[in-house]
Amino acid sequence: MPPAILTKNLRREFQKKGKTKHVALDGVDIEVEPGEIFGFLGPNGAGKTTLIKILCTLLYPSGGEAYVDGLDVVKDTREVRRRIAIVSGGEQSGYGIMTVFENIWMFSQFYGIPSKIAKDRIWHYLKAFGLEKDAHTKVSKLSTGMRQKMNIIRGFVTDPKIFFLDEPTLGLDVHIAREVRDTIRNWTTDHPDKTVFLTTHYMAEAEALCDRIAIIDGGKIVECDTPANIREKVGGGAVYHLKLEPVPPDLSFLDAIPAVRNPVLADANEATGQCEVRFNLDSDDQLSHVLQAAETRGFRVAGFAKAEPALEDLFMTIVGRKLRDEE
Amino acid sequence: MTADDTPIAEKPAVPRDNLARREIIGGLRNAMWVGWQMESNWTKTWIYFLYAATRPLALCLIIFFIFKFAGNRPGAQTQFLSTYVGNAFFTIFIAVASGISWVVIQDREHYRIIRYIYATPMPFWIYIVGRATVVLAISLVSLAIILTFGNLALGLGAPFSRIDWAVLIPSTVLGIVSAASLGLMFAGVCLVTARHSILMAEGAGAVFLLTCGVIYPLEVLPGWAAAIGKVLPMTYWIELVRRSFGGYNFTPTLADLSTKGTLLGLSVLTVAFALLAFRWFKFAEDRAKKTGQLDMTTNY
Amino acid sequence: MTLTDAVDFNRAVLARAYVRVVGVNREISWMLAEIFLPMLSVTAYIFLYRALGAPKMYEGLVVLGAAMIPFWLVVLWSMAMQFYWEKEMGNLDIYMASPTNPIALLLGMAIGGLVMGGLRSFAVLLVGLGVFRVELSVTSWPALVVAFVLTLSALFTMGMAAASVYFVTGRKGIKINIALMEPIYMLSGMFFPMKNMGRILGAVASIVPLSIGLDAIRQVTLPGMANLEFLPFKVELAILMVMTVVFGVLALKLMARMERKGKTEGTLTEKWL
Numbered sequence: 001m002p003p004a005i006l007t008k009n010l011r012r013e014f015q016k017k018g019k020t021k022h023v024a025l026d027g028v029d030i031e032v033e034p035g036e037i038f039g040f041l042g043p044n045g046a047g048k049t050t051l052i053k054i055l056c057t058l059l060y061p062s063g064g065e066a067y068v069d070g071l072d073v074v075k076d077t078r079e080v081r082r083r084i085a086i087v088s089g090g091e092q093s094g095y096g097i098m099t100v101f102e103n104i105w106m107f108s109q110f111y112g113i114p115s116k117i118a119k120d121r122i123w124h125y126l127k128a129f130g131l132e133k134d135a136h137t138k139v140s141k142l143s144t145g146m147r148q149k150m151n152i153i154r155g156f157v158t159d160p161k162i163f164f165l166d167e168p169t170l171g172l173d174v175h176i177a178r179e180v181r182d183t184i185r186n187w188t189t190d191h192p193d194k195t196v197f198l199t200t201h202y203m204a205e206a207e208a209l210c211d212r213i214a215i216i217d218g219g220k221i222v223e224c225d226t227p228a229n230i231r232e233k234v235g236g237g238a239v240y241h242l243k244l245e246p247v248p249p250d251l252s253f254l255d256a257i258p259a260v261r262n263p264v265l266a267d268a269n270e271a272t273g274q275c276e277v278r279f280n281l282d283s284d285d286q287l288s289h290v291l292q293a294a295e296t297r298g299f300r301v302a303g304f305a306k307a308e309p310a311l312e313d314l315f316m317t318i319v320g321r322k323l324r325d326e327e
Numbered sequence: 328m329t330a331d332d333t334p335i336a337e338k339p340a341v342p343r344d345n346l347a348r349r350e351i352i353g354g355l356r357n358a359m360w361v362g363w364q365m366e367s368n369w370t371k372t373w374i375y376f377l378y379a380a381t382r383p384l385a386l387c388l389i390i391f392f393i394f395k396f397a398g399n400r401p402g403a404q405t406q407f408l409s410t411y412v413g414n415a416f417f418t419i420f421i422a423v424a425s426g427i428s429w430v431v432i433q434d435r436e437h438y439r440i441i442r443y444i445y446a447t448p449m450p451f452w453i454y455i456v457g458r459a460t461v462v463l464a465i466s467l468v469s470l471a472i473i474l475t476f477g478n479l480a481l482g483l484g485a486p487f488s489r490i491d492w493a494v495l496i497p498s499t500v501l502g503i504v505s506a507a508s509l510g511l512m513f514a515g516v517c518l519v520t521a522r523h524s525i526l527m528a529e530g531a532g533a534v535f536l537l538t539c540g541v542i543y544p545l546e547v548l549p550g551w552a553a554a555i556g557k558v559l560p561m562t563y564w565i566e567l568v569r570r571s572f573g574g575y576n577f578t579p580t581l582a583d584l585s586t587k588g589t590l591l592g593l594s595v596l597t598v599a600f601a602l603l604a605f606r607w608f609k610f611a612e613d614r615a616k617k618t619g620q621l622d623m624t625t626n627y
Numbered sequence: 628m629t630l631t632d633a634v635d636f637n638r639a640v641l642a643r644a645y646v647r648v649v650g651v652n653r654e655i656s657w658m659l660a661e662i663f664l665p666m667l668s669v670t671a672y673i674f675l676y677r678a679l680g681a682p683k684m685y686e687g688l689v690v691l692g693a694a695m696i697p698f699w700l701v702v703l704w705s706m707a708m709q710f711y712w713e714k715e716m717g718n719l720d721i722y723m724a725s726p727t728n729p730i731a732l733l734l735g736m737a738i739g740g741l742v743m744g745g746l747r748s749f750a751v752l753l754v755g756l757g758v759f760r761v762e763l764s765v766t767s768w769p770a771l772v773v774a775f776v777l778t779l780s781a782l783f784t785m786g787m788a789a790a791s792v793y794f795v796t797g798r799k800g801i802k803i804n805i806a807l808m809e810p811i812y813m814l815s816g817m818f819f820p821m822k823n824m825g826r827i828l829g830a831v832a833s834i835v836p837l838s839i840g841l842d843a844i845r846q847v848t849l850p851g852m853a854n855l856e857f858l859p860f861k862v863e864l865a866i867l868m869v870m871t872v873v874f875g876v877l878a879l880k881l882m883a884r885m886e887r888k889g890k891t892e893g894t895l896t897e898k899w900l
């Protein structure tokens with residue numbers, strides 16, 4: 001079976017005003033297996049939508065190759081389109097004067113789905129989303145959350161092999177966003193062969209939903225792995241918080257300990273004369289070396305904590321480090 | 328996000344008498360600038376004026392070809408002049424009336440900025456008046472183009488040097504005020520209904536074309552339609568415009584009226600019209616705020 | 628195109644048409660306005676002819692012209708502007724990412740518009756015949772049907788070609804559309820016979836299929852048209868046929884170009900506002 005999505009050295013440039021070029025995608029290589037929920041994580045302007053548009057045949061790449069279900073997105077446009085659905089967050093699609101049901105039905109007809117089958121599916125998903133009461137409500141009367149649910153149903157009804165979701169929970173409140181995530185996950189549980197490719201700039205969302213995550217920044221993939229492995233790779237797990245007194249002028253006293261990585265001096269407080277030092281450590285065993293080094297230099301250890309990192313922190317670490325490397 | 332989240336109805340309205348004259352003038356100038364940008368910033372100014380004259384010019388050409396086709400009776404030349412002038416001035420009426428309702432529609436549906444305008448202390452009517460001024464200025468330019476074109480290319484024979492300005496100017500000012508009032512009425516309708524009300528505004532324009540003796544004398548209408556025409560200010564405006572161009576006796580039933588008396592009647596009707604329009608717009612605006620329709624959109 | 632392709636295409640066309648018709652009818656006042664409006668302009672020009680003491684036949688001419696207006700408006704607003712509207716509404720990327728041909732979308736709009744336009748056109752004819760007692764006498768029904776169908780096919784293929792052009796011109800397209808309404812009424816001889824404009828202006832006007840089509844339709848419905856026709860009936864039919872083919876091919880070419888250009892420059896789904 002071909003990979004659900006495959007890109008090789010994919011590039012996309014945009015002509016900005018004047019002669020300058022803006023590189024939105026800078027040599028992207030990804031491979032997504034059928035059945036995966038794959039997350040594409042990155043800040044605004046990172047190139048997420050650009051990638052989705054290329055994969056959904058709405059934009060040509062400037063270089064490289066992209067395949068969806070083994071089909072070239074540039075050459076086999078029509079066949080690719082038969083296999084995909086796309087839903088974007090924060091979009092205002094649909095016809096306000098038509099009902100929810102009519103809107104979804106109309107779009108389903110563009111995929112050659114016999115009307116009867118389409119209608120059954122629509123009811124099925126309206127029920128799954130708890131929207132059946134609003135089936136005959138005009139779209140202009142829907143709340144943002146309901147509207148987004150309608151959009152996602154529109155995607156489900158066309159039974160895509162690969163479902164593209166561009167920031168699907170953008171602008172939704174926490175509660176609705178969770179509902180949306182749940183239904184996406186339920187859909188993949190019910191159809192284990194379906195692939196979901198979603199972009200987001202919410203770390204928690206990627207972590208909660210995805211089998212694998214690619215982190216993109218400035219058009220480049222900086223990391224691509226399972227959420228667990230990314231933690232592992234970046235931080236070696238936990239973050240250690242050490243409260244020291246008085247505030248050290250620098251962190252050179254930690255240089256001698258190779259197990260300490262990414263040390264940061266934070267929260268220096270003039271009044272109390274205390275500060276916090278954060279770092280990653282290869283293993284707990286090494287902690288005694290750190291405490292020792294601190295005491296030798298005459299610092300008092302006023303407190304200590306160990307925390308599992310949120311993906312949020314990891315992201316900052318990765319992107320921050322990557323940016324510094326380039327300079 | 329604050330502008331989005333604050334329900335418009337809860338914004339405290341600024342009482343009008345608190346507005347300094349400076350603010351009104353500033354607001355007007357602003358609205359005019361916005362109006363001009365929205366109308367014309369898609370092309371060069373001269374292309375824009377050509378564009379603005381195209382529609383009314385085409386309507387005048389239709390009149391011309393109809394006369395060429397069917398107007399070969401004695402006296403047809405003066406009749407052509409009267410019809411052409413009536414039609415030409417009527418284009419101002421349409422531009423101003425539909426321009427004002429269009430402001431409401433355009434901003435609500437397309438630019439979605441109406442809520443931000445409401446969020447400023449400037450009363451909406453100042454904004455509308457400012458935008459309307461731009462529309463009026465543009466339609467005056469295209470009126471000049473139409474009349475000049477008529478004279479040069481169509482053998483109109485409009486007596487530019489002998490125009491009775493003392494009749495033309497006051498009657499046209501009154502005519503414009505009544506057109507603006509009508510536009511305000513329709514803006515009110517637009518506020519409480521969906522997008523298609525722009526069609527109704529055009530439809531209403533057509534009703535006035537029909538009943539106000541613009542391109543034919545009232546006499547060809549059935550009695551009840553002519554009666555409607557006789558209570559509308561536009562009828563008298565067009566009649567006075569015609570007289571100022573030397574076109575007497577176009578509408579025999581109005582021919583007996585003295586020019587001064589007609590002017591007076593036009594003034595009274597215009598004031599009544601304007602008051603009615605203001606009332607209705609206020610009412611519609613309140614209703615729209617109550618029902619939350621102020622920034623609704625209607626895709627289909 | 629295989630059979631399943633054809634079935635799928637049909638499905639898409641009908642779905643779009645259905646939504647369009649239902650959408651319009653849902654707003655009663657809207658429908659009334661749409662039917663009511665074209666009637667008003669007929670009335671005005673009929674009265675003008677009466678004021679000029681013109682023969683009764685001229686009124687029939689006006690009624691026929693006005694009966695064709697709704698179809699022209701369908702072309703202008705429902706078809707030519709369609710891609711642009713859909714983009715502004717955020718629907719275009721969904722359409723383009725679906726396997727359906729964009730032609731289906733336009734055809735759907737055309738058929739939906741045909742239903743609505745037909746209704747309005749019918750209303751105009753009813754008023755013309757009933758209220759103004761206009762006399763039409765069809766000399767040959769088959770000829771009338773052929774002329775009408777060819778006029779519509781030339782108009783609709785033109786609308787499709789225009790859709791891609793307007794898509795690229797964006798907001799200017801709307802302006803052009805508005806600016807074109809009355810000039811087209813004028814050029815197409817909506818309210819007077821086309822011949823009246825003279826050969827040169829007439830030739831210019833012939834670019835719009837409406838002019839030739841209307842002239843052809845008048846020839847087989849108005850007895851008095853005998854020496855007012857612009858070109859012989861059969862020649863006009865031939866021109867309409869050629870136009871259908873030319874505009875059709877052009878539409879396909881332009882559409883492919885629009886998609887290619889949009890995908891290259893990244894403007895396919897980018898909104899203006």
Ligand SMILES: Nc1ncnc2c1ncn2[C@@H]1O[C@H](COP(=O)(O)OP(=O)(O)O)[C@@H](O)[C@H]1O
Nearest residue numbers: 014024043044045046047048049050893894897
């Ligand atoms: N049509 C376009 N024209 C010019 N630049 C574009 C266009 N689309 C996207 N870009 C630029 O490409 C970059 C990536 O954009 P995008 O893929 O939309 O980011 P994301 O979806 O991750 O927020 C941005 O800097 C954006 O300004």
Ligand SMILES: [Mg+2]
Nearest residue numbers: 048049050167
């Ligand atoms: Mg994006």
